[in-house]
Amino acid sequence: MVQGGGLKKGDTILKLENIHMSFGKVAALAGVSLDVKKGEIHSIIGPNGAGKTVMMNCINGLYKPQKGEIYFKG
Numbered sequence: 001m002v003q004g005g006g007l008k009k010g011d012t013i014l015k016l017e018n019i020h021m022s023f024g025k026v027a028a029l030a031g032v033s034l035d036v037k038k039g040e041i042h043s044i045i046g047p048n049g050a051g052k053t054v055m056m057n058c059i060n061g062l063y064k065p066q067k068g069e070i071y072f073k074g
Contacts, residue, residue, distance in 0.1 A: 012038075012073065019032040019055070
């Protein structure tokens with residue numbers, strides 16, 4: 001695995017812009033946006049059914065968001 005090719009602390013490595021994902025009439029994600037910069041630590045918390053796993057599955061490519069963009073640099 002290639003690690004951080006030329007990225008400096010504070011550079012954006014993961015960006016979610018206006019992510020939407022639904023299953024039937026149930027909206028799992030509605031307009032989620034997030035920036036993660038090199039050197040930061042984030043935690044995603046929320047109750048059951050809040051969309052945490054759906055968001056991670058969109059990030060890792062198991063799901064394709066119905067709307068929005070995901071950028072990964074690193």
